[in-house]
Amino acid sequence: MSVQVMWSYPCGDRKGDGLPLPRPVPQLHMPSSDGLTDQTPKVNNPKVSPVSAINDPGFSADEWDRMLKLVHWAGPDRQITTANMSTSPNHSAFFINDLKGSYYVGEEIHVTIVAKDFTKTPKSYGGDLFQAKVYSDKLKASVFGEVLDHQNGTYSARFTLPWVGLASVAVRLIHSSEAVQALGRHRSTDSKRVFFHGYYVGNDPQGVRVEEKVECSIKWEGVVLSSKKDCCCEYQDAHVGLTWQCLKPQILPCSARVYHSMGGYRFNMTALEKVLFDRQHVNRWLKGDSRLIRVMASNTTIGVRESCKPGLPTPIPSGFYMNDVWTSFVCAARNFAKDDMTQCLKDKHIYMMGDSTTRQWFEYLILAVPTLKPMNLHSVYHVGPHMAVDVQNNIDLHFRSHGLPLRCVKAPVVSLHYMSNEIDGLAGGSHTVVVLNMWAHFTNYPLSYFAYRVSLVRRAVVELLRRAPETKVIIKSANTGIKDIFSSDWFSLQLDRILREGFRGVGVYILDVWQMTSCHYNSDYIHPAPVIIKNEIDILLSFICPK
The missing domain is CATH 3.40.50.1110 (SGNH hydrolase)
Structure with missing residues (x-):
C-alpha cells in the first residue's frame, strides 16, 4: 500500500513517528496528465533567451524531477459520472485512535479519517484534500496537523499537543479527489479561464485620440491566446526570457500599449464540476470524534531556543x-x-x-x-x-x-x-x-x-x-x-x-x-x-x- 503525504515540507524536520498504521516511504510516480510533463528540461541558463524559455522550467533535470514528485497527487481510479461518487463531507468521519485519559504536553495523538461518497459507500482511492487541527475555543489555541493519504479511502492525521488544558480535533474537507481532478484538468487545458486586458492609447489615422482594449496573456507552452497566425503583439524581456502577448488592436500599433488590467473570469465548467465546487462540497467540516483531549503539564519543554537564521527547516507543526x-x-x-x-x-x-x-x-x-x-x-x-x-x-x-x-x-x-x-x-x-x-x-x-x-x-x-x-x-x-x-x-x-x-x-x-x-x-x-x-x-x- 502506498502512502502520499498531503502536506509536508522538503526541508522539514518531522519529529516523532509512531502512527498506528505503517508509514512507508511515499510511493511517488511521474504523472502523465494534470498539466505536468516528464520531459527532461534544460539546465537553467541565467541569460536564457525568450525563445528557449518557452520549454524550460529553469531548473536542472534532477531538480525538476524532485519538484514533479513533490506535487504528484493521487486521484480517482475510475470515471466519475455523478456527484454522488464524490467524497461526502456529511458521510465521511474521523476518530481519535486509542484515546487515553490524559496526555502530557509534547505527546502526539493520531486520528483516522474515513472517506465515504454520497451513497455512504467507503471510498477505495485517495486524493481528497483534507486539513486538520487540534484546537481550544476557550484558550484561543490551535495547532496544525499533518495528513497522510493511504490512497485507499483512509487518511491519517497526527498532532503534537503543545498546551495544558482541554482540546478537540477538527477535520475539514477542502476538496474531494474528484474536484481535485477537475482542478488539474482546468490548469492543464483551460488557462484562459482567467484573462487580462491590454490598453492601447494613441491617435488614429485622422488624428483623433483613441483607446483600444484587447485580451492578453503569458506566452508559454500550453497557453493559447489565439490559434491565428500573426494574431498578437509580443513583448519580450530579454533579461528574464519571458514574453507577454496581446491580441493586436485594430487601429493602433503594438507600440501603443500603455495600460494593463485584470480582464475577468470565465466559468468553463461542466454541470458536474459546478456541483463538485458548490457550498455543499467544498470546505466543509466533517462529523467525527467529539471526545475531549486532556493535556497536563510536562517536565519536558517543547519549543526551540535557536535564533532565527537562514536555512532552518519547517517542522510540522511549525x-x-x-x-x-x-x-x-x-x-x-x-x-x-x-x-x-x-x-x-x-x-x-x-x-x-x-x-x-x-x-x-x-x-x-x-x-x-x-x-x-x-x-x-x-x-x-x-x-x-x-x-x-x-x-x-x-x-x-x-x-x-x-x-x-x-x-x-x-x-x-x-x-x-x-x-x-x-x-x-x-x-x-x-x-x-x-x-x-x-x-x-x-x-x-x-x-x-x-x-x-x-x-x-x-x-x-x-x-x-x-x-x-x-x-x-x-x-x-x-x-x-x-x-x-x-x-x-x-x-x-x-x-x-x-x-x-x-x-x-x-x-x-x-x-x-x-x-x-x-x-x-x-x-x-x-x-x-x-x-x-x-x-x-x-x-x-x-x-x-x-x-
Whole structure:
C-alpha cells in the first residue's frame, strides 16, 4: 500500500513517528496528465533567451524531477459520472485512535479519517484534500496537523499537543479527489479561464485620440491566446526570457500599449464540476470524534531556543496559537511592541515584493510603527511602487508587485516590473532586507511556468547574496484562502512546494504562514485577518532582529 503525504515540507524536520498504521516511504510516480510533463528540461541558463524559455522550467533535470514528485497527487481510479461518487463531507468521519485519559504536553495523538461518497459507500482511492487541527475555543489555541493519504479511502492525521488544558480535533474537507481532478484538468487545458486586458492609447489615422482594449496573456507552452497566425503583439524581456502577448488592436500599433488590467473570469465548467465546487462540497467540516483531549503539564519543554537564521527547516507543526499569540517551533521568535519594532527596523532598507498578501505586511508596519510615514507616489494601489519613511530612525520601507501576470485594476505597464529584475537592481548589504512572495496570481498556469519564474528569482537572490552576503532575504510562503476553480488551496499548495524546493539550500529564510492561516479560528481567506498578520510580522521581525 502506498502512502502520499498531503502536506509536508522538503526541508522539514518531522519529529516523532509512531502512527498506528505503517508509514512507508511515499510511493511517488511521474504523472502523465494534470498539466505536468516528464520531459527532461534544460539546465537553467541565467541569460536564457525568450525563445528557449518557452520549454524550460529553469531548473536542472534532477531538480525538476524532485519538484514533479513533490506535487504528484493521487486521484480517482475510475470515471466519475455523478456527484454522488464524490467524497461526502456529511458521510465521511474521523476518530481519535486509542484515546487515553490524559496526555502530557509534547505527546502526539493520531486520528483516522474515513472517506465515504454520497451513497455512504467507503471510498477505495485517495486524493481528497483534507486539513486538520487540534484546537481550544476557550484558550484561543490551535495547532496544525499533518495528513497522510493511504490512497485507499483512509487518511491519517497526527498532532503534537503543545498546551495544558482541554482540546478537540477538527477535520475539514477542502476538496474531494474528484474536484481535485477537475482542478488539474482546468490548469492543464483551460488557462484562459482567467484573462487580462491590454490598453492601447494613441491617435488614429485622422488624428483623433483613441483607446483600444484587447485580451492578453503569458506566452508559454500550453497557453493559447489565439490559434491565428500573426494574431498578437509580443513583448519580450530579454533579461528574464519571458514574453507577454496581446491580441493586436485594430487601429493602433503594438507600440501603443500603455495600460494593463485584470480582464475577468470565465466559468468553463461542466454541470458536474459546478456541483463538485458548490457550498455543499467544498470546505466543509466533517462529523467525527467529539471526545475531549486532556493535556497536563510536562517536565519536558517543547519549543526551540535557536535564533532565527537562514536555512532552518519547517517542522510540522511549525508552531501553535495560544490566546491568539503564535509560538514558533522553527526558531526563537518573539513578540514585538511598537518601540521594539522601531528599534528593529532602525537603519534598515526593507524591500517587499510580491502580491497583496505581502502588501498587507507593508500596510501593517505603517500602522504599527508610528514614526513610519507613507509617501504618496501617485501609483496604483494594487501595483505600487509604495514607500514609507522614518527620517529620524533612517528607515525606508518599499512595496512593489511581482509584475505580470497580475490581477489588478488598470495600471501603467511601465509599473509592472519582474521581481527578479528588481532584485538585480539592489546593491544589498547589512542594512538591506528583502521580503518576497509569489503564488496567488500563478494558479492559472502550467507548473513549468511558475517553476521558471521561481528559478529567475532564485538566480537573482543567489547573485544578490554573492555580492552582498549580509543581505537578509525572507521568502513568505503561500497561505490558505479562496477555494474555487480559479484560486484553490490545492493550486496554492503545489506552487508552495515548488517555491520551497526551489530555494532549498540558497541561504534564505522561509517564513511559513500556511499552517498559521490553516489552523486559526478565523475563516481562512486569501487576505488573513489582522490578528494573524500581527503574528506573521512578529516572526518576520524575529528573522530581521534575532536578538
